[in-house]
Amino acid sequence: MVNATLAPEATERAARDRSAAGVRGRARHRRRQAVVAYLFLAPTLLFYAVFLLLPLGFALLLSMSRWAGFDLGDIEPVGLDNFAGLFADGSTFLAPILTNTLLFAxxxxxxxxxxxxxxxTCIDKLRxxxxxxxxxxxxxxxxxxxVGNVWKxxxxPGGLVNGVLNTLGLGSVAFLQDPDTALPAVVVVQAWASVGSAILVLTAGLKSIPESYYEAAALDGAGAVTVFWRITLPLLRPSLLFVCITQFLTGLQSFALIIVMTRGGPGDATNVAALEMYRQAFSYGDWGAASAAAFVLFTVVLAVTLVQLWLFRRKGEDA
Amino acid sequence: MIRRRFPWLSYLLVVTGAVLTVVPFLDMVMTSFKGPDEAGTLPYRFLPKAFDLSNYRAAIQQLDLPVLFRNSVVATALITGSVLLTSSLAGYALAKLRFPGRDFVFRLVLSTMMFPPFLFFIPHFLILVHWPLAGGNDLLGRGGAGLTVSIVALAMPFLVSSFGIFLTRQFMISIPDEVLEAARIDGAGEFAVWWRIVVPQTRPVLVTLGLLTFVDAWNEYIWALLISTANPEVMTLPVGIQFLQDYVDPTRTLPIVMAGLVLSILPVLVLFLLLQKHYIRGVMLSGLK
Known part of the structure; x- marks a missing residue:
């Protein structure tokens, strides 16, 4: 088989100019590689078409429509009414929902x-x-x-936190039931859950600070506090900035923890934009308002992302 | 490292922080052993009166835990398998094959990472409900429940990971072209080159990616909640446990819920402890979780 297919090619090649055949072979090779490449990419591109482009278009359409949710033929275009509704007088979207989102993040x-x-900074020196x-x-x-259920x-009143407060002689606090304490209480849990990865990034940042800086500072007789403010903190700035922005972006979008702990309550005390989108869609069936809320939040997230890209690109040019 | 004058201060801080991190987990385990009148009552007590396993037995029965477990395993396996396969295929094409449109596709992959997940919950759900010719739907996606009748619905929106493609591509670029060229001259097709050379060479990054994907898929809550509401038969562990917590008398079932939670986080915890280095490297590579 191999000989049979190779033989005519070999004679053909011998008969023609060698370099021309080489170019032709390379062209064929390149064409075959392109076909293979797109075969390898096919599942991904198909996925992007069905689960990325189509949904984005659909969501955009919904954000400018009124729809009861059953027959796709009943989608009724209403322009920017859904967006106007979010920012109308008496709407809870801007305050407290969007402000809650920013406060939470x-x-x-x-x-x-x-x-x-x-x-x-402490862990670096320990065993x-x-x-x-x-x-x-x-x-x-x-x-x-x-995480949500344990903290809840x-x-x-009969839980660990109030148990500690009572032992210290303090009165119990209804953390999640009091509108004043509910949001801070949820923020504490979200922060508790994300400290670990922030530590990881900062530890890596600390390791990249040259040892000689600390030795020089020690020779000059600088104290621990001075070293921290003058050397550690400034040189850690890129890592700090990175943690800040990524954590802020995560905070803007998170609502799973809030669903588990408070479902946005009491009232709207812990309601955030992504949760409002979820409730408008899946509890009230207002797909238009929900999609509009999603795009408003997306605009905020995108703005922060662009600031991040700009900051890090600028830093890259400086270096 | 610089010698600290007060190393005990560092120890104090780090140990306090570690205790604060671990205490909620201990509280969960302790509560899972408590009797029905022991949890949530005053005064608060950390330790249970006795360590018996009745709540664990109750959790397994009341929660239909084997079914929830199976659903979680199937969804997680589908997602992890698919992400590994599609990432290494696409990553190889973008790193090592030359074809028109390569830069465009790569830029497309990068730009998809700009879109946050919450933007897709609504359209993804509606697309699956109106999937043509599935779950009693007609060609126009009307009349039935669409793909939400299938357990595959749990995995569908997560089958491809742009981050995974990016990660494998960055890793595969460092494989020397000569190695691949040698294999091609020996008569290996592109598929064989990918499977025999590229995949084994990139095993570390695939382990990392697989682990990250596994943990995320196992812990996924919002999407699983949506699909489980449409079709309770495919309910996963987190959704089922939250369901029990929400709809049965919370104070009496609390210890059972805690027992269910302990069981549900065990697989991920064991995997994390065994493959910690790979996981932590993954978190570093992905920036922040």
């Missing part, structure tokens, strides 16, 4: 950053680093249903 960033900076890292990582691999129970 900001609060998580501040708490997680403070915690991870403290732990990461058993692997053990500490494992422990701090546990929440990251745990399902949100477990811990916040209850």
């Amino acid at each position: 900001l609060g998580t960033v501040v708490l997680a950053l403070a915690g991870s900076v403290l732990v990461a 058993f680093q692997g053990l500490w890292r494992t422990l701090y990582f546990l929440p990251i691999v745990t399902t949100v249903v477990a 129970y811990m916040y209850e």
